[in-house]
Amino acid sequence: MRVVQADERDERADLAAFCAGCDVVLNCAGPSYRVLDAVARAALAAGAHYVDAAGDLPAMSALGPVRDRRRGVLRGPHPRPVRAAAPAARRPADAPPRRPRRRAAPLGEMGARDMLAARGPEFGTPLAAWRDGRAVPGARPLLGVALPGFPGRVHAYPYLSAEAVRLAERCDVDELRAHTVYASENVPRALAAAWAAEGPVDRHVPALLAVAEADLPDTGPYSTLLFQAVPREPGPPRRLTLRTSDPNALSGAVAALAVRDVLAGRVGPGAGLAADRLDPAAVLDRLRTDPAVTAAELH
Known part of the structure; x- marks a missing residue:
């Protein structure tokens, strides 16, 4: 090469x-x-x-x-x-x-910059869900919950990505709830503070990297993707779990x-x-x- x-x-x-x-x-x-x-x-x-x-x-x-x-x-x-x-x-x-x-490393400088910029109609909407054919604001975080594939108690914050909206429209689903899961509330708080502040988001990169690194000692680096589909007709839900250490x-x-x-x-x-x-x-x-x-x- x-x-x-x-x-x-x-x-x-x-x-x-x-x-x-x-x-x-x-x-x-x-x-x-x-x-x-x-x-x-x-x-x-x-x-x-x-x-x-x-x-x-x-x-x-x-x-x-x-x-x-x-x-x-x-x-x-x-x-x-x-x-x-x-x-x-x-x-x-x-x-x-x-x-x-x-x-x-779970998050690098470039990843932090993109995470801070990931708002708006072409990225996604925090604290929103999909219901009855439209995005609905006001979805509440799930704090201290146990989820399959995640160690211990975690915090799940609603985030309706543009990709999730496309999936909901394409599959004609009645309701879609998507969450980003964190080991603590540190990263969501850092993101909320950066989004609420004036000026370029790049200046918040060091703070975001610091709180993300602080969460690592408890769990070590890992990522779990959990999907569950509930059919309209009576029947058991289908679940997909994908896990990686990197x-x-x-x-x-x-x-x-x-x-x-x-x-x-x-x-x-x-x-x-x-x-x-x-x-x-x-x-x-x-x-x-x-x-x-x-x-x-x-x-």
Whole structure:
């Protein structure tokens, strides 16, 4: 593997040279709200496919329609808002695909910046839920609760992401409640204070990183994704639990799966989200054998 340094702000020179000769460009750079569509445009101009590990809708909106129908653009392979803080990975046409390096840290500086910026209609709405075809504010946190797959008592704060809204609309669900789960109230309080303050959110990054680090000694780094679907007709609910000791590694694993599917021709041309373009059963089967996943149970 050859390491090439490039400035994502210099789309015409650095990024163009970076993407030249590639079959696919995997973008893990951040913070994603600053990178937006710059790397995607350079990749498409170089005739390469493009996969973005962040997957925020603002970047998709900035990119607009993909004119080259022969090329695919995938965004959002990660299942929760965790951002990789590595530079974009360049894959020459004659090199085998490589998985991004795994990191044990639960939250890096780039991840903190993206978390602080993750508000607004294209990101999500804190303390909201989906009910009867619309977003409803005023959802209350669940404090000190026991949840399957989470050690001890945790605090679950409602957060209705743009991805959750798309899922609710697509599946025509009556109600969707989504929560971000924390080991303590430290991180939610730091986020609330940053969002309430005036000025750029970047200046709150050190405080957010400090409280996130303070939560680690009690549990150690881990991430659990818990999904439950209750059918309209009488019947038992279905539950999926996915657990990892390194959420960034899980993001990297799904990004690597997306790259493989793009190169294998299993993803059609045009821009789209990984949630819509990858086969969910195939992704789950492959994640079950990935070292980043410590548990994957579907009931």
